[in-house]
Amino acid sequence: MHTKTIAQLTKGLRAGDYSSVELTQSYLERIQQHKSLNSFISVTGEQAIATAKQADALLAKGNAPLLAGIPIAHKDIFCTRGVKTSCGSKMLDNFIAPYNATVVEKLNAAGTVTLGKLNMDEFAMGSSNETSFYGSVQNPWATNTVPGGSSGGSAAAVAARLIPGATGTDTGGSIRQPAALCGITGLKPTYGRVSRYGMIAYASSLDQGGPMTQTAEDAALMLQTMAGFDPKDSTSVECEVPDYSAELNNSLAGLKIGLPKEFFDDALNSEMAATIETAINAYIKMGAEIIEVSMPNLKLAIPAYYVIAPAECSANLSRMDGVRFGHRCTNPADLNDLYIRxxxxxxxxxxxxxxxxxxxxxxxxxxxxxxxxxxxIRRLISDDFNTALKQVDVIMGPVSPTSAFGLGEKTSDPIEMYLADIYTIAINLAGLPAMSIPAGFIDKKPVGLQIIGNYFAEAKLLNVAHQYQQVTDWHQQTPNGFE
Amino acid sequence: MSLTADDVNKIAYLARLGIDARDTESYAKDLTGILDLVAQMGTVDTDNVIPMAHPLDQAQRLRPDLVSESNQREAFQAIAPQVEADLYLVPKVIE
Known part of the structure; x- marks a missing residue:
């Protein structure tokens, strides 16, 4: 049953094919069996079984919420009351969160069963999961390669079918790039769509949580629960949450797809270009129209990001001071020594x-x-997108310049690692929603197609992604040894 | 823009961030590289552009000035490194 999607599992639970306790036990066994992937930082088995029992009771009564009994796991950036929330850092290795993130509260209320906390780059800073204090995560498609980052544990665990869905966060590509490298579906919502309360802050004007699943249909189910205005997040947007599953089956005839010429310049390698082109041809067959668009300021996205994100991180991480929570050095000589050490x-x-x-x-x-x-510069980039999105419904392109790279291959040169986010970072600067969906393989490693939409057009993105998943089976493929 | 090991030490002190003396040179090299990357911003004229703080240009919300939080001191201090008589302890600041 581990290859089933969330949508299938909700039906199976209601049909009585299996109970949530059985489902939970089965996934917990898989997590144990594939421990060497290192995708989990904490596994909360006992709590999970107790929650699953409650879900089974609700399901038996017939009035259970939609996601009741569905096992998931959270990126270890989301605070979970009573459970270690490390953010992949030694700094918070002893941090037992005293409250739940809003996203966690909402998914709990929807009846999901949390199996544990997922590995990630330290404080979400990385594109390979190699900066984690808990060690790197293996990509299940090729265990000597990275799963991407920073939500690398989330992507690897869903790809290996250790959980049917996970939460992730995306500041510069941290949902989409690992989703692409692990062959799963990942959605970064519009900035302000999903509450940041209790999601440990990296760069507050860019951070956004979202779902990571096998399919677009499942992403719609998770986002339905995760999205919504939250008074506890001062940048949360008061905007009604539509039914994300309602438009999934709409026809794509007449859909206008914009291809930014800057995405498809000489820097894009020929294999990646060919794979993306094949995916776009599938859309043409479904009746979509292709329009070339231009984003002249796109090349400035990485430079602008590496000012904005570090500036905001230096302010946000000043709260880690060894006084109120987290790591404290031994025998500080004075207050400065306490902070510095x-x-x-x-x-x-x-x-x-x-x-x-x-x-x-x-x-x-x-x-x-x-x-x-x-x-x-951020405004110039945002204006480029707004101009393009007046002409087209969605923008498409690659997610990452390459498929998964080798463990250790890029760790010696930070800038080379930063450049791996060339196709994703601009979207965070603009605050737009975007998805990565499985679109093929290069050297037997998955490749993602990126779909970018207008503000709050998540339902459109999910429709566009779902239709592709009706005519392709990339998203159904599982890595060798994890079938 | 090229940063020296001295610059790194100054910045690290501003951030109250301990850096191993053996690593300052490599941080200086990395930071210089990052600042070179960032310098590309200078290639475009932005004189008449309004800085963008929120993607939807949303202002901060206001709310009535009412107490909305309950006291959770015990829960919060239970995870603190050192607490005494409801206070967070740090080394003596005033002699």
Missing amino acids: SRGEGFGTEVKRRILVGTYALSEGYYDAYYIKAQK
């Missing part, structure tokens, strides 16, 4: 790098030259 010992290299860049960019005399300049 606690933070020096608690943070890893990549996090330190970004705190330093952010601190520099925000330091006296540099604020206008860096942060304000980057925010201006």
Whole structure:
């Protein structure tokens, strides 16, 4: 039953084919069996069985919420009351969250069964899951390659069918890139659509949580629960949540797809270009129309991101000070020593790098030259997207320049790692929703197609993704050894 | 823009961030590389562009000034490194 989708499992549970307790036990066994992937930081088996029993009782009464009894797991960036919430860092290795993130509350209320917390790059800073204090995660498609990041544990666990769905977060591509590299479906919603309350902040003006699943149909089910206004998040947007499953089966005849010429320039390797082209041809067959669009400022997305994200991270991570929670050094000589050593010992290299860049960019005399300049560029990039989205319904392109790269291949050069996010970062700067869906293989490793839509057009994205999944079976394929 | 090991130490102090002396050179090299990447922003004129803080240009919401949180001191202090008499303890600041 582990290859079934969430949509199929909700039916199976109601038909009595299996109970939530049986389902939960079966997934827990798989998690144990494939421990070497290192996709989980914590497994909460006992709690899961207890929750599954409650779900079974509700299902028996016939009035259970839609996701009742469905096993999932959360990226370890979401606070879970009473359970370690490490954010992939030594700094929070001893942090037992005293409250639940809104996303966790909502999924709990919908009856999901949490099996544990998933591995991730430290504080979501990375594109390979290699910055995690708990070690790297193996990509189930090729265990000597990375799963992508920062939601690498989420992507690997769903790809290996250790869970049918997971939460992830995306600041510069952290849902879409690992989804692409692991051959699953990932959705980054519009900024402000999903509450950030209790989601440990990296770059607050870019961070957004979303679902990671096998199919677009399942992403619609999870997003339905996760989305919505939250007064506890000051940047949450008051905008009604539509029925995300309602439009899944709409025809794509007449759909206008924009292809930014900057996505398909000489820098894109020929195999990736060919794979994306094949996917786009499938849309043409379904009646879509292709229109070339241009985003002249796209090349400035990575430079602007590496000012804005580090600046915001340096401010957000100042709360990790060894005083109220988290790691504290032993025998501090004075208050400064307490701060400096606690933070020096608690943070890893990549996090330190970004705190330093952010601190520099925000330091006296540099604020206008860096942060304000980057925010201006951010507007230019956003304007490029808005212009394009006046001409087309969705924009498509690659998610990542390559399929999964080798473990350790890019760790020595941080900038080379940053450039792996070239196709995803601009979308976060603009605050738009975007998806990655499985679109084929290169060297037997999965490749994702990116679909970008207008603000709050998640239902359209899910429709476009679902229709592709009706005519292809990339999303149904499972890696060798995990069938 | 090229940063030295001295610059790194200064920035690290501003961030109250301990950096191993053996690593300052490599941080200086990495930071210089990142700032070179960031310098590409200078290739475009942005004089008349309004900085973008929120993708939907939404302003911060206001709410009535009412107490909405309950006291959870015990829950929060249960995970603190060092607490005494409901207070977070740090090394002595004033002699």
